[in-house]
Amino acid sequence: YKTFTITPYTAGYTSATATADSYTQYTTTGVKVNAANANRLQVLVPDETAEPGDVNNGGKKGTVKTQTAGVSFTVTVNATDSKYNLVNLNNSTATVTTADEFDINPGERKLMAGTTSFSVTMVTAKSDGWTIKAEDLDGALPTLNDGLSSNVPVNPNVAAKLQLVLPGETAVPGSSTGKDGSPSNRTAGMEFEAKVRATDNWWNLVNSSPIVTLTTDDKYDAPDPQSYKLSEGGTRTFLCTLVTAATCQIKIEDTDGEGVVHDPQTSPVFTVVPGSPVKLQILIPDEKAVPGSSTGKSGSTKTQKAGASFNATVNLVDSYWNKVTATGNTPDMPDVKVTTPNDPYDVEGASKTLVNGTELFSCALVRAATGHYTNAKDVDGKSPNYGDRVSSTFTVTHSDADRLQVILPGETNEPGSGKKGAPNSQKAGISFVVTANLIDQYFNVVTAGTMPDVWLETTDKYDVQPDTAPLVSGTQKYQPKLVTAATAAITATDGAAGWPDAQSPDFTVYYCTPTKLQVILPGETAVPGKLPYTDNTGGKSGAPTTNIAGESFYITVYACDGTWNRVNTNPDGEVKVGITSKDPLFTPPADKTLNEGYDIFSVTLKTAWSTNTVCASDVDGTGYNYQSSTSSEKRMYPKPAYYMTFSEFAATRVAGSPF
Numbered sequence: 170y171k172t173f174t175i176t177p178y179t180a181g182y183t184s185a186t187a188t189a190d191s192y193t194q195y196t197t198t199g200v201k202v203n204a205a206n207a208n209r210l211q212v213l214v215p216d217e218t219a220e221p222g223d224v225n226n227g228g229k230k231g232t233v234k235t236q237t238a239g240v241s242f243t244v245t246v247n248a249t250d251s252k253y254n255l256v257n258l259n260n261s262t263a264t265v266t267t268a269d270e271f272d273i274n275p276g277e278r279k280l281m282a283g284t285t286s287f288s289v290t291m292v293t294a295k296s297d298g299w300t301i302k303a304e305d306l307d308g309a310l311p312t313l314n315d316g317l318s319s320n321v322p323v324n325p326n327v328a329a330k331l332q333l334v335l336p337g338e339t340a341v342p343g344s345s346t347g348k349d350g351s352p353s354n355r356t357a358g359m360e361f362e363a364k365v366r367a368t369d370n371w372w373n374l375v376n377s378s379p380i381v382t383l384t385t386d387d388k389y390d391a392p393d394p395q396s397y398k399l400s401e402g403g404t405r406t407f408l409c410t411l412v413t414a415a416t417c418q419i420k421i422e423d424t425d426g427e428g429v430v431h432d433p434q435t436s437p438v439f440t441v442v443p444g445s446p447v448k449l450q451i452l453i454p455d456e457k458a459v460p461g462s463s464t465g466k467s468g469s470t471k472t473q474k475a476g477a478s479f480n481a482t483v484n485l486v487d488s489y490w491n492k493v494t495a496t497g498n499t500p501d502m503p504d505v506k507v508t509t510p511n512d513p514y515d516v517e518g519a520s521k522t523l524v525n526g527t528e529l530f531s532c533a534l535v536r537a538a539t540g541h542y543t544n545a546k547d548v549d550g551k552s553p554n555y556g557d558r559v560s561s562t563f564t565v566t567h568s569d570a571d572r573l574q575v576i577l578p579g580e581t582n583e584p585g586s587g588k589k590g591a592p593n594s595q596k597a598g599i600s601f602v603v604t605a606n607l608i609d610q611y612f613n614v615v616t617a618g619t620m621p622d623v624w625l626e627t628t629d630k631y632d633v634q635p636d637t638a639p640l641v642s643g644t645q646k647y648q649p650k651l652v653t654a655a656t657a658a659i660t661a662t663d664g665a666a667g668w669p670d671a672q673s674p675d676f677t678v679y680y681c682t683p684t685k686l687q688v689i690l691p692g693e694t695a696v697p698g699k700l701p702y703t704d705n706t707g708g709k710s711g712a713p714t715t716n717i718a719g720e721s722f723y724i725t726v727y728a729c730d731g732t733w734n735r736v737n738t739n740p741d742g743e744v745k746v747g748i749t750s751k752d753p754l755f756t757p758p759a760d761k762t763l764n765e766g767y768d769i770f771s772v773t774l775k776t777a778w779s780t781n782t783v784c785a786s787d788v789d790g791t792g793y794n795y796q797s798s799t800s801s802e803k804r805m806y807p808k809p810a811y812y813m814t815f816s817e818f819a820a821t822r823v824a825g826s827p828f
Contacts (some may be wrong), residue, residue, distance in 0.1 A: 179222030180204040180254040197199030204249075207256035207283070210263060210303040210316035213245040215566035217319065222256040227319075228253020233298070234501065238343070238371045241273075241290045246303045248313055257283040259616075262307035267291055268299040269323070271343035271371070277306055291323050293343030294373035298322040326369035328377035328403075330432035333421045334364040335439065340372070347372025352439035355417075357461070357489050359444065360410045365421050367403035367431060377403050380425035385409065386417045387441070389461035389489075396424060414443040414491035444487035446526075447498050449505065449558040452482040452543040456561065458490065458822065465490025468561035473541075475585075475611045477568070478533040481507055483545045485526040494526040502526065504549035512536040512565070514585035514611075520548050536585030537567045537613035566614035567643075572621065572673040575661040576604040576824040580673075584613045592676035595657075597698065598679060598732045600633075600648040605661040607643045607668065614643040621663035629653045629678070631698035632733075652681040653698030654734035680734035685796035686746060686785045687727040687735075690714070690803055695727060696732040705799050708733025711809040718777040724748070726785040728766040728795065737766045752776045752805075757815040760788055777807035 177183045182199040183360040203207070212228070213219060216234040220226060228249060236242050248259035264277035265287045273701050291299055298320030304312035337353030347368065354362055367377035382396040390411045399405045410416060416438050423431040452458060455471040465486065471481055483505050484492045495501060506520035507530040515534045522528070534541060541564065546557035574581055578601055579593035595601050605623045607615045623639040625647050635647040651657055657678050662670040680697075689695050692714035701707040708729065716722050726746050727737045746768065747760045754775035761768045773780050780802045789794035822828050 176222065177222075178252040178254075180250075182379040197210055204254035204256045206250060206253070207248040207259040207311060207313060208251055209249055209253075209314040210255055210261075210305060211247040211249045212265065212301050212316040212692065213247070214301065214321050215242050215316050217252070219247065219255065221249070224251050224252055229319075233321055235317045235324055236291060237324050238292050238294050238326045238369060238373050239290065240326070241288045243305060244275075244287045244289045244301055244318070246278075246280070246285055246287065246316065248280055252804035255283050259283045259313075261305050261309070261313055263303050263313075264306055265289065265301055265303045267301045267321075269293045269295075269343060271345075272299075280801055289746045292371040292373075294322075294323050294325040294369075294371075296322055307585045325373035325375045325602060326371065328367055328375045328429045328431060329370045330368055331379075331381060331421045331423060331434050332350070332366040332368050332372055333383075333419060333434050333436050334366065335436055336361055337439075340364075340366060340374075342368070343371050344472060352437055354440045354442050354828050355411055357386055357412050357414050357444045357487055357491050358410060360408055363407045363409050365399065365405045365407060367399055371448075375403050376401060377429065377431070379423045379428070379431055381431075381611070382422050382424040383406065383407050383409070383419060384422075385411060385419045387411045387413045387415075387461060389413055389463075398425075402788070412489040412491075414441050414487075414489075415460070417441050430664075442551070443491035443493045444489065446485045446493040446553075446555065447488050448486060449503075449545045449555050450484040450486045450490060450492075451507070451543055451558050451560045453543060453560050453563060454479050458482075458484065458492065459611055460486075460491040461489050466561075470561045471790040472564045472566055475533060475535050475537050475568040475609060475613050477531060478531050480529045480545045481532055481545070481560065483507065483523065483528050483530060484578060485523055490549045492526045498553070500549070501552070503547045503551070503555055505530075505545050507532065508544045508546070508657045509534055509541065510544055511538065511541050512585060518555075534585075535611040535613075536548065537565050537609075538584065539564045541565050556568065565618075567615045567617075568609035568611060570607050570615040570618060571610040572608060572666065572669040573661045573663065573667075574608045575625075575659055575671040575673045577659065577673050577676060578602060582606060582608075582612065582614065585611050587612050592674055594677045594679055595651060596681045597652050597654050597678050597730055597734050598650060600650040603647045603649055603661075603673075603742045605640065605645050605647065605660055605671070607640050616642040621667050623663045626660045626662060627651060627655045628659075629655070631700060651678045651698075652732035652734075654678050654703045654730075655697070665776050680736050681730035681732070683728050683736035683739050683744075683793070683795065685729055686733050686744070686787065686798040687733060688783060688785045688798050688800040689725040689727065690720050690783075691716075691724075693727075693801065695735070698732050703730055705801070709801075710740075715804045717772070718805045718807055719773060719775050721771050721773045723784075724770050724772055724783060724800065725797075726763065726768055726770060728763050735766045739766070741792045744787050744792075744795050746770075746785050747788035748772060748783055748785055750781065750783045752778070752781055755783075762789070774803070774805050777805045779804045781805050 186196040188194040228724045269291040275287040301318035303316040335352040384394045420435045421434040456468040502523040512534045543560040547555040569638040577592040620640040630649040631649040660672045690713040693711040786797040788813040
């Protein structure tokens with residue numbers, strides 16, 4: 170005989186059968202096998218059943234059923250002996266946990282007759298599955314070893330929403346937010362990837378391909394919006410380039426209007442920082458910085474008043490007009506000077522070093538004009554050089570009225586400075602244009618407000634002055650006519666109670682074209698410019714002296730223009746003058762050619778009259794024929810009596826008639 174030791178694994182009834190060659194086999198009667206003491210927990214998942222005694226397969230059989238994220242399923246937990254036989258006398262308290270860290274914990278339960286079940290919900294999709302662990306929690310003996318399930322595959326649920334993953338973030342399916350980390354700072358103008366995923370409600374990637382539109386808070390970036398169809402795998406990478414340094418968010422939306430409408434998602438707030446500094450920006454009043462825009466600013470420039478200070482703001486900016494507060498260079502910030510190129514007369518300030526990428530510069534222009542601008546320039550001579558930048562154009566208007574100004578031909582008003590040029594010479598008897606202006610303290614014409622009535626006063630007491638006229642928009646033109654060849658000046662005035670007068674510089678009035686002769690007798694003085702101009706009484710003052718008939722005296726003959734100014738030089742040559750008289754006994758002196766426009770003649774009148782005259786005439790017969798001139802009447806007294814003569818009797822008389 171032989172003794173065999175039999176170790177049954179499976180609780181229940183069992184028998185033993187002996188077999189040998191040439192012998193009839195023998196089977197014992199049934200032997201009851203009881204489960205051993207409980208020493209472990211067993212976990213059965215859907216589509217698995219217990220197989221006591223099958224130590225190699227953990228005491229179970231069947232193919233594990235794949236589960237769906239977010240959908241509950243039942244897990245059975247058994248207390249077993251080492252051969253996976255149910256120990257129905259064990260009532261331990263157990264709990265189960267899954268390898269899915271984001272699952273919904275089912276809590277703890279007490280085994281009844283060695284078994285219990287748990288409702289498990291896993292939320293993280295995993296194709297190779299998650300394990301489920303059962304633990305004995307009650308602390309009473311015997312302490313059961315943990316049970317570990319087979320791997321339970323979990324598929325994503327149905328498509329439900331979109332997920333956006335930015336640099337600095339990582340997708341974490343199953344978690345409450347679906348991702349980990351925070352978006353890192355982005356740099357203006359630097360391209361980065363924004364990853365879009367179609368997911369179920371638990372942020373598991375799903376095979377869904379909607380058309381997705383991405384938009385950003387940056388209204389100046391491009392392209393924006395962007396619309397693309399997700400790949401068959403439910404993903405798409407968008408390339409974004411933000412240009413505005415600010416806090417920002419990005420939003421994704423399902424915009425195809427078909428099938429499942431995926432919930433949109435907006436990113437957490439993140440920061441876009443400026444790029445490297447490359448240039449300067451200058452802003453003037455009523456402009457504001459608009460980083461990211463094409464011009465970097467908005468607003469209409471404000472009109473400035475001559476002499477009034479205003480601030481120009483200079484910023485150090487990147488390519489997209491974002492202010493850069495630190496450069497990391499040595500020195501950190503450039504030295505900048507602001508100038509006003511169209512106003513050569515203002516006082517410009519000194520250069521300044523920008524502080525935290527910005528600085529204010531005080532400006533006060535004095536020249537009223539349109540098209541003014543300010544210019545900011547990097548003047549420190551160090552690398553990198555940020556060049557220069559001109560502002561928008563703006564207008565400077567006049568300040569308050571201060572005084573009158575007079576402008577003669579040859580002069581021009583120079584707002585901000587005064588006048589340029591010198592008065593031109595004028596010709597006697599010829600009108601010319603004089604401008605009177607109402608100006609501020611900076612010589613700008615004041616175009617608005619109450620306008621004064623202005624007239625001109627000249628140093629020529631014989632001139633023809635224009636009428637008083639009101640200034641129109643701060644200016645008026647007048648046409649005076651000076652008649653005296655001399656040094657002259659003109660004053661613009663609106664009276665003693667008005668604005669301060671304006672007096673011109675001295676200028677010269679020259680004689681005009683020679684037209685006539687003038688005879689000056691002893692006792693008379695030539696007075697150039699004196700009226701009248703159409704007869705021989707003008708151009709002189711005084712009364713002729715008397716003489717005795719037969720006594721010689723001197724007369725002066727002048728070549729004159731139309732207003733009795735002596736013509737010193739005649740481009741056509743000097744005139745030859747002859748002297749005549751209505752005195753029947755007059756003997757003319759020799760003809761003379763005038764020298765420098767005049768000459769002196771000795772004449773003798775022999776007839777005692779009170780109305781004697783002499784006449785000077787152009788006798789050369791060539792060139793211009795001067796108008797002759799008859800002198801004033803001159804009284805000639807007789808000499809002492811020398812002989813008797815009859816006079817005023819008829820040549821024949823009638824005999825017997827008295828006479």
